[in-house]
Amino acid sequence: MIRVNSLSKNFNNLLAVDQVSFEVQQGEILGFLGPNGAGKTTTMKMLTCFIPPSSGTAEICGFSILNDPLQVRTQIGYLPESAPSYDEMLVGEFLRFVAEVRGYSGIEMKRRVGMVIEKTSLREVENQMIDTLSKGYRQRTCLAQALIHDPPVLILDEPTDGLDPNQKHEVRSLIKDMSEERTILISTHILEEVDAVCTRAMIIANGHVVGYGTSDELLSQSLYRNSITLCLRNADPRKLLDEFNQLDFVYSVENVPDSREGMVTMRLFPKNKETISCQLEQYLCTKNITFEHFSVDRGRLDEVFRELTTVS
Numbered sequence: 001m002i003r004v005n006s007l008s009k010n011f012n013n014l015l016a017v018d019q020v021s022f023e024v025q026q027g028e029i030l031g032f033l034g035p036n037g038a039g040k041t042t043t044m045k046m047l048t049c050f051i052p053p054s055s056g057t058a059e060i061c062g063f064s065i066l067n068d069p070l071q072v073r074t075q076i077g078y079l080p081e082s083a084p085s086y087d088e089m090l091v092g093e094f095l096r097f098v099a100e101v102r103g104y105s106g107i108e109m110k111r112r113v114g115m116v117i118e119k120t121s122l123r124e125v126e127n128q129m130i131d132t133l134s135k136g137y138r139q140r141t142c143l144a145q146a147l148i149h150d151p152p153v154l155i156l157d158e159p160t161d162g163l164d165p166n167q168k169h170e171v172r173s174l175i176k177d178m179s180e181e182r183t184i185l186i187s188t189h190i191l192e193e194v195d196a197v198c199t200r201a202m203i204i205a206n207g208h209v210v211g212y213g214t215s216d217e218l219l220s221q222s223l224y225r226n227s228i229t230l231c232l233r234n235a236d237p238r239k240l241l242d243e244f245n246q247l248d249f250v251y252s253v254e255n256v257p258d259s260r261e262g263m264v265t266m267r268l269f270p271k272n273k274e275t276i277s278c279q280l281e282q283y284l285c286t287k288n289i290t291f292e293h294f295s296v297d298r299g300r301l302d303e304v305f306r307e308l309t310t311v312s
């Protein structure tokens with residue numbers, strides 16, 4: 001549905017996007033992650049034909065952004081980073097206007113506006129001025145605008161930016177619902193979003209793709225992958241450190257500061273990030289060591305993100 005081939009963009013001397021290539025299949029939600037200034041918005045603007053690439057190309061549903069920009073625009077619903085404000089318009093009026101620009105009129109126009117209002121739950125603010133909407137409703141109005149022509153591909157630039165946790169949750173559910181029949185590229189710098197909505201993520205820094213995979217694949221790069229946190233009551237930390245360090249499936253052990261009275265917390269890092277919970281439980285059982293809490297870490301996305309996006 002989206003095929004990007006060595007796309008680059010220069011702004012004078014700045015290489016904002018440097019030979020980025022990726023594909024998004026039907027039904028996928030690809031999270032486009034990166035720090036501010038990484039090149040996410042610039043890439044999205046090229047895919048939606050708002051700015052031309054300096055080199056490389058991309059196809060949306062088989063249409064080239066270089067040769068068929070008009071066709072590309074019919075295939076895409078786009079939520080820009082700073083949503084255009086039609087502050088003085090009513091929500092319904094704005095959506096009818098967008099539908100008209102898309103070439104719909106009469107009953108078909110009304111049907112489409114009705115459909116997106118339902119889909120994005122805007123009925124109660126239909127006759128309210130955009131200027132007076134809460135940020136959550138404003139964002140939904142922008143999403144509604146992107147859906148008017150029922151496009152197979154959605155490109156959403158930081159759709160949850162600036163929303164409170166409840167609004168974020170709502171917009172994410174909406175995006176998930178829409179993914180059943182669509183292909184979605186969504187940029188974000190919020191890491192939890194990847195786990196919450198995306199089927200796959202791509203990490204970009206300084207215009208380069210530096211990471212790609214499912215969130216589990218990315219998490220497997222974390223130092224904390226499969227590490228075990230163990231809380232024990234009235235234990236001797238030094239003795240435990242010695243004991244755990246001798247286990248052949250353990251790479252290293254650390255004593256994690258714990259402010260709770262009489263509680264000791266240990267973190268064990270497995271050799272080769274392997275799964276060691278069974279072996280460890282067996283060992284604790286044999287040694288009669290009782291614990292209050294035992295948990296396995298999937299890995300930490302913030303650490304992987306930092307590792308991949310900061311130049312060492």
Ligand SMILES: Nc1ncnc2c1ncn2[C@@H]1O[C@H](COP(=O)(O)OP(=O)(O)O)[C@@H](O)[C@H]1O
Pocket residue numbers: 011014016034035036037038039040041042043
């Ligand atoms: N129109 C422009 N002219 C000059 N530089 C730009 C322009 N648009 C973006 N940039 C620069 O390109 C880089 C990438 O920006 P952007 O794509 O907006 O990043 P992101 O969306 O990942 O935060 C930044 O350094 C930004 O300052």
Ligand SMILES: [Mg+2]
Pocket residue numbers: 040041042081157
């Ligand atoms: Mg941006």
